Amino acid sequence: DQQVKQNSPSLSVQEGRISILNCDYTNSMFDYFLWYKKYPAEGPTFLISISSIKDKNEDGRFTVFLNKSAKHLSLHIVPSQPGDSAVYFCAASGGSGGGADGLTFGKGTHLIIQP
Amino acid sequence: NAGVMQNPRHLVRRRGQEARLRCSPMKGHSHVYWYRQLPEEGLKFMVYLQKENIIDESGMPKERFSAEFPKEGPSILRIQQVVRGDSAAYFCASSLRDRGEQYFGPGTRLTVT
Numbered sequence: 001d002q003q004v005k006q007n008s009p010s011l012s013v014q015e016g017r018i019s020i021l022n023c024d025y026t027n028s029m030f031d032y033f034l035w036y037k038k039y040p041a042e043g044p045t046f047l048i049s050i051s052s053i054k055d056k057n058e059d060g061r062f063t064v065f066l067n068k069s070a071k072h073l074s075l076h077i078v079p080s081q082p083g084d085s086a087v088y089f090c091a092a093s094g095g096s097g098g099g100a101d102g103l104t105f106g107k108g109t110h111l112i113i114q115p
Numbered sequence: 116n117a118g119v120m121q122n123p124r125h126l127v128r129r130r131g132q133e134a135r136l137r138c139s140p141m142k143g144h145s146h147v148y149w150y151r152q153l154p155e156e157g158l159k160f161m162v163y164l165q166k167e168n169i170i171d172e173s174g175m176p177k178e179r180f181s182a183e184f185p186k187e188g189p190s191i192l193r194i195q196q197v198v199r200g201d202s203a204a205y206f207c208a209s210s211l212r213d214r215g216e217q218y219f220g221p222g223t224r225l226t227v228t
Contacts, residue, residue, distance in 0.1 A: 004157075034216065043119070043206050043219035044158070089157060101213050102148060102160030102171060 003027045004092050006106035014114050019077040021109050023090030026071065031094040034103065035064060035075045038087045047088075048075070077111075085113045117142065119209050119220035120189075127226045134194040134201070136223045140209030147190045148208045148217055149182060158206060164190060197227045 005024045013019045021035075031052040036044035050057040050064045050073070057064050063076045077084055087110050091103040120139040128134050140147050145166055150158040163171040164184035175182070179197075184190040194201055204224050208217035 036219075041221075041224075043121075043208075043221045046216050046218055049216055091158075101146070101163050102174060103150075103158070103217060104160065105150075105157035107155070107157045 002106075003030075004090055004104050004106040006088075006090055006109050008109050009107070010110040010112065012112045012114055013080050015082060016079045019075075019080045019084065019111055019113070021075045021077075021088050021090075021111065023073050023075075023106055024071060025073075025092055027092070027094075027104075028071070029094050030092040030104070032092065033064070033066060033073050034091045034093075035062075036089045036091060037084075038089060038108070044089060052094075080111075080113050082113050082115065085111060087111070119207055119218055121205075121207050121220035121223050123223060124221060125224050125226070127228060128197045129228055130198055131196050134197050134225055136192040136194075136205050136207075136225070137189040138192070138207030138209075138220060139189045140207075141211075141218055144209035144211050144218075146210045146213055146215075147184050148210070149190075149192050150206045150208065150219075152204045152206065152222075154203075161192075194225075197225075199227050201225060202227045 034049040035047045038044045048059050048062045048064050050066050066073045087108040089108045090106040147164045149161040152158045160174040162175050162182045179195045181193045204222045206222045208219045210217045
């Protein structure tokens with residue numbers, strides 16, 4: 001039962017363009033969402049988060065949008081840079097998948113920035 | 116200003132042996148979480164601990180796995196009588212408060228031969 005879904009295993013974007021990574025969730029109890037970036041053989045690095053009381057949060061080149069009615073969130077990276085090439089994980093908390101505080105993760109999207 | 120520390124980074128065990136994974140949270144963080152990542156999968160929550168207390172172990176396998184976070188020292192994830200299916204990357208995360216952002220360590224890659 002996949003409560004957090006990232007339906008694109010990979011995404012290729014040209015350097016300088018916008019990268020848009022998508023995430024859908026099924027559990028309406030989730031109330032806090034996070035994006036992490038992960039390089040091979042390293043732990044996930046926190047990027048940005050959003051509470052369910054908001055619909056947008058911005059931090060530098062990263063913006064997260066939340067559409068509660070559609071149970072959908074997206075991460076926008078603009079402009080995309082070569083160092084952004086990594087696997088991006090969407091995560092949520094508040095549901096039963098990981099307890100109130102444990103995070104429920106999607107399977108990740110591998111972002112490749114083309115020069 | 117060290118981040119979350121995990122050791123060892125790589126651990127090889129034979130079937131039936133015990134594996135002990137250690138995690139030191141970020142300075143000032145008293146909330147610790149353990150996750151497991153199987154190949155081609157996302158991270159799966161295992162257990163959430165605060166000092167000397169297990170808060171939520173809903174993701175822990177019922178047998179062979181245990182976790183602790185003593186008053187002094189690192190958090191320990193212990194796997195007894197390891198089997199091949201336990202081979203995975205185990206990540207520890209810490210946070211300053213409950214429901215806050217979690218910061219991850221580099222992981223321990225366990226290989227069971």
